[in-house]
Amino acid sequence: MKKQNSITNKIWIVILSIASLLYVYPIVMILLNSLKKETAISTSSAFELPAAESFNGLQNYVDAIASKGFLRSLGYSLFITLTSVIAILICCSMCAWFITRVAGKLSKALYYLFVFSMVVPFQMVMFTLSQTADSLKLNTPWNIWVIYLGFGAGLAVFMFAGFMKSIPLEVEEASMIDGCNPLQTFFLIVLPMLKPTMVSVGILEAMWVWNDYLLPTLVLDIKKYKTIPMLIQYFRGSYGKVEMGPMMACIMLTVIPIVIVYLVGQKHIIKGVAAGAVKG
Amino acid sequence: MEKALKRYSPFFVLPTFLAFLIGFVIPFAEGLYLSFCQFTTVGNAKWVGLSNYKSIFSDASFIHSFKFTVAFAVVSIILINVIAFGLALLLTRNLKGTNIFRTVFFMPNLIGGIVLGYIWQILINCVLSKAAQPLLALNSTAGYWGLIILMCWQQIGYMMIIYIAGLQNIPDDLIEAASIDGASAWTTLWRVKLPMVMPSITICVFLTLTNSFKLFDQNLALTGGDPNHFTEMLALNIYQTFYARAGMQWKGLGQAKAVLFCLLVIVISVLQLRATRSKEVQQ
Numbered sequence: 001m002k003k004q005n006s007i008t009n010k011i012w013i014v015i016l017s018i019a020s021l022l023y024v025y026p027i028v029m030i031l032l033n034s035l036k037k038e039t040a041i042s043t044s045s046a047f048e049l050p051a052a053e054s055f056n057g058l059q060n061y062v063d064a065i066a067s068k069g070f071l072r073s074l075g076y077s078l079f080i081t082l083t084s085v086i087a088i089l090i091c092c093s094m095c096a097w098f099i100t101r102v103a104g105k106l107s108k109a110l111y112y113l114f115v116f117s118m119v120v121p122f123q124m125v126m127f128t129l130s131q132t133a134d135s136l137k138l139n140t141p142w143n144i145w146v147i148y149l150g151f152g153a154g155l156a157v158f159m160f161a162g163f164m165k166s167i168p169l170e171v172e173e174a175s176m177i178d179g180c181n182p183l184q185t186f187f188l189i190v191l192p193m194l195k196p197t198m199v200s201v202g203i204l205e206a207m208w209v210w211n212d213y214l215l216p217t218l219v220l221d222i223k224k225y226k227t228i229p230m231l232i233q234y235f236r237g238s239y240g241k242v243e244m245g246p247m248m249a250c251i252m253l254t255v256i257p258i259v260i261v262y263l264v265g266q267k268h269i270i271k272g273v274a275a276g277a278v279k280g
Numbered sequence: 281m282e283k284a285l286k287r288y289s290p291f292f293v294l295p296t297f298l299a300f301l302i303g304f305v306i307p308f309a310e311g312l313y314l315s316f317c318q319f320t321t322v323g324n325a326k327w328v329g330l331s332n333y334k335s336i337f338s339d340a341s342f343i344h345s346f347k348f349t350v351a352f353a354v355v356s357i358i359l360i361n362v363i364a365f366g367l368a369l370l371l372t373r374n375l376k377g378t379n380i381f382r383t384v385f386f387m388p389n390l391i392g393g394i395v396l397g398y399i400w401q402i403l404i405n406c407v408l409s410k411a412a413q414p415l416l417a418l419n420s421t422a423g424y425w426g427l428i429i430l431m432c433w434q435q436i437g438y439m440m441i442i443y444i445a446g447l448q449n450i451p452d453d454l455i456e457a458a459s460i461d462g463a464s465a466w467t468t469l470w471r472v473k474l475p476m477v478m479p480s481i482t483i484c485v486f487l488t489l490t491n492s493f494k495l496f497d498q499n500l501a502l503t504g505g506d507p508n509h510f511t512e513m514l515a516l517n518i519y520q521t522f523y524a525r526a527g528m529q530w531k532g533l534g535q536a537k538a539v540l541f542c543l544l545v546i547v548i549s550v551l552q553l554r555a556t557r558s559k560e561v562q563q
Contacts (some may be wrong), residue, residue: 009375013375013377016370016375016381019385023387023388024387026403029399033402046402094296095295095296095297098285101282102282117308119546119549120545123496123514123515125304125307127311128308128314128322132306132307132310146299147303148303149299150302150304151303153300182284182287210392211392213394213496213500214496236398254392255391258390258391259387266386269390270382273386274441274445
């Protein structure tokens with residue numbers, strides 16, 4: 001009985017290994033193709049390894065960085081993601097604390113409005129939101145975080161509030177009695193306890209902002225500012241022949257940092273996702 | 281404590297609330313109003329009553345994209361959840377290499393929809409050309425299945441993580457008791473494990489459902505709705521109505537479609553939550 005069990009386990013390991021290889025293959029394929037010369041890239045030869053005469057070294061990468069504006073896009077994407085996530089983490093945790101600790105109709109109404117906003121599809125507000133952003137001059141990478149704070153608040157407040165219900169009131173009351181004002185209580189007592197939830201919310205919101213395509217496309221002026229997803233879409237959308245080589249290099253330049261960040265922080269990322277879902 | 285906190289409410293609530301007004305409440309209210317208007321910008325709106333809503337039902341492309349979205353959603357929800365649950369079962373058996381497998385399966389989730397779409401477009405087109413079939417731009421069947429494969433590839437890992445967390449929460453003595461009572465592995469799965477992970481199933485079905493209905497980036501990048509709007513899903517259809525057609529009537533129509541789409545997503549997710557929540561057991 002036991003022996004048979006270990007044989008089935010071995011079979012499963014083999015199957016899972018094959019599945020994992022297949023899972024990674026699409027990315028490896030793009031990597032190999034990004035090393036080919038433009039003339040050697042065609043629809044039907046995507047599976048072939050780069051040969052001596054088609055090998056282009058890192059030329060496509062040089063091209064993507066030098067003439068396609070990849071670094072600028074990377075900068076915009078990094079800046080927007082960083083500012084938005086920081087704003088969301090600080091503002092929404094404060095807001096969620098207030099909502100959970102001050103009972104009342106207003107808090108409740110606000111909470112349900114936040115939950116409601118999570119389900120609403122972006123298409124519902126995309127046109128009016130881009131017009132509002134234009135009229136308030138929130139249409140540059142430097143202040144688009146205000147919009148992300150507004151549209152991302154639903155998930156963040158919901159998750160923070162879910163966690164705060166479980167932390168005991170006594171700790172906070174004690175600090176107030178000891179003479180802390182609410183701001184001190186929040187930043188010195190509550191915030192440190194929120195760390196695990198901060199990680200979850202931060203990861204989920206960062207994944208969303210970093211990969212978001214439609215919101216920045218509609219809000220930012222595409223001639224001046226392109227985030228990374230906008231840049232990649234721009235390759236295909238612009239008229240004329242698509243330069244496949246630099247485009248695949250761009251894709252790889254986008255994927256590689258994500259994979260590195262993931263491999264370094266995978267413990268936190270996977271835990272964060274699992275914890276976030278359980279509370280959702 | 282509440283009183284002291286209330287005095288500080290501008291610090292705590294105002295920043296988020298103002299951004300929420302700008303980023304959600306105002307655009308939402310305006311969008312609702314504009315769905316009854318004809319306009320090209322928010323400034324020149326003219327009230328036209330229900331006429332936008334009436335013309336939705338004579339818009340064949342919208343009806344088609346609705347059917348296409350439903351057909352896509354049903355198949356992808358089932359596939360993603362069944363495969364993800366299966367993987368979660370395998371990865372909670374203490375197999376060698378469990379961590380590596382988990383890492384690999386979760387990875388595509390971090391890559392954005394636009395990038396994923398182009399990766400798979402290149403791959404699928406290559407397969408199609410080897411098989412002497414028409415490429416994605418002309419091949420609606422391949423477009424449909426391509427979207428499903430892409431969605432599975434991206435989402436299975438995420439759902440798997442949630443199912444693993446659910447399975448690990450089942451107390452060991454429950455499984456032990458079942459095996460002492462003589463339950464086979466199969467019975468244990470159906471009678472003990474499945475009911476115990478019902479909360480995870482609720483979440484995963486909810487996430488896959490809303491993700492499938494709201495799908496946009498992947499659709500835009502993989503097929504762009506080709507051939508001839510056949511693989512256009514609801515979100516992309518609304519986007520095209522807004523931005524790809526010139527003329528006074530389209531933006532109003534697009535906004536009305538968006539309101540209907542929003543209602544549809546809300547109703548479906550509420551129904552789904554009720555249906556699966558009712559099957560959850562108390563621990």
